[in-house]
Amino acid sequence: MKHRLVFFLLVLMACLPFLMGAGKSSIVNSPHNLSVSGMGEIKSLKETRICIFCHSSHNASTEGPLWNHVTTNPGKFKAYERSTMKGLPEQPNGATKLCLSCHDGTVAVGAVHGIPGGIRMQGVGADGTIPPDRRSNRGTDLSGTHPVSIKFKQELALQKSSLRWPPSDPQNEVGVDADGFVQCTSCHDAHGSRSKTLPFWNKETFGQVCQVCHAY
Ligand code: HEC
Numbered sequence: 001m002k003h004r005l006v007f008f009l010l011v012l013m014a015c016l017p018f019l020m021g022a023g024k025s026s027i028v029n030s031p032h033n034l035s036v037s038g039m040g041e042i043k044s045l046k047e048t049r050i051c052i053f054c055h056s057s058h059n060a061s062t063e064g065p066l067w068n069h070v071t072t073n074p075g076k077f078k079a080y081e082r083s084t085m086k087g088l089p090e091q092p093n094g095a096t097k098l099c100l101s102c103h104d105g106t107v108a109v110g111a112v113h114g115i116p117g118g119i120r121m122q123g124v125g126a127d128g129t130i131p132p133d134r135r136s137n138r139g140t141d142l143s144g145t146h147p148v149s150i151k152f153k154q155e156l157a158l159q160k161s162s163l164r165w166p167p168s169d170p171q172n173e174v175g176v177d178a179d180g181f182v183q184c185t186s187c188h189d190a191h192g193s194r195s196k197t198l199p200f201w202n203k204e205t206f207g208q209v210c211q212v213c214h215a216y
């Protein structure tokens, strides 16, 4: 009996961050609600849990916060590259690697740890991935999108007048990650959107996000 109580408390503690979870209500009505109640074309046939596609307190990997999705294999990506660039992006790491685990179109959307064969989905390709004709399938060629997994250092900013140093956002919604990298999450918030027009946007307007790091 006592053991069961201890176990329950441990499970509860593990779930606590989720119970207090950021933006729970907003994800429900977003394309990231991949459960059967989702509003998008890509959603589960039966699964009712929303967070399970990305998080779980069981079997989770250490690649992200209680991360439950099978992650993509870095090494195959073509990074953003221009002669005007002062820094060099790395192969996807941090949150970028987590996002690309669905959005590069190489890993099935329902591929989660702890469910053999994954969660069965509708709206996906035969291999379970986001179909290549959808704009949300970003592929492995990232040369056309804003540089990600790039370290934003002071030396970089000093070499370029269009970069602001230090990047600062009093609301703490936009910026680099704990290791100093620009990631997909510098612009997007996977749990919801503060903008009416931009998908999963960290601020209300386009410019408010850019201004944290750029001075145009
Ligand atoms: C489509 C994927 C996805 C879904 C679904 C999802 N999350 Fe997340 N979540 C993420 C990612 C990615 C991060 C890491 C963000 C980062 O590193 O900046 C994260 C981080 C978190 C964190 C850590 C704090 C933070 O905000 O960075 C909490 C707490 C969290 N999620 C709660 C939830 C809850 C509760 C649900 C279900 C209602 C949920 N998430 C559904 C992708 C998702």
Ligand code: HEC
Residues within 6 Å of the ligand: 031, 032, 034, 040, 041, 042, 053, 054, 069, 095, 098, 099, 100, 101, 102, 103, 109, 130, 134, 135, 136, 137, 184, 185, 188, 189, 190, 199, 200
């Ligand atoms: C578990 C798989 C999964 C993960 C992980 C994931 N997404 Fe998504 N995301 C999806 C699916 C599925 C859609 C819907 C795509 C569609 O309908 O074409 C989507 C849609 C989107 C959209 C478009 C929303 C719109 O309104 O059109 C954006 C932007 C996005 N995701 C960004 C991210 C970012 C940034 C991350 C990482 C922080 C992330 N996603 C992680 C599965 C995922």
Ligand code: HEC
Residues within 6 Å of the ligand: 096, 099, 100, 103, 135, 136, 137, 138, 145, 146, 147, 148, 183, 184, 185, 186, 187, 188, 198, 199
């Ligand atoms: C510098 C800011 C910025 C970064 C970093 C960024 N995005 Fe975006 N993203 C945008 C903007 C702006 C849009 C909307 C306009 C568009 O579609 O090009 C967008 C649109 C999207 C869409 C929706 C496409 C559609 O029309 O359905 C997806 C999915 C997406 N981003 C995923 C990602 C992923 C994954 C990463 C990391 C590899 C990432 N983004 C990094 C700014 C950014």
Ligand code: HEC
Residues within 6 Å of the ligand: 082, 084, 085, 086, 087, 088, 146, 147, 150, 151, 152, 156, 160, 167, 174, 175, 176, 182, 186, 187, 206, 209, 210, 211, 212, 213, 214
């Ligand atoms: C978290 C910080 C951050 C945010 C937010 C951000 N950027 Fe950047 N951006 C950078 C860094 C760092 C570079 C790499 C600069 C280099 O290496 O020369 C960069 C590079 C660029 C480049 C390429 C410059 C070149 O020489 O090819 C463009 C264009 C750009 N950003 C536009 C934007 C826009 C538009 C937004 C808003 C939607 C935005 N950025 C948001 C940090 C950021």
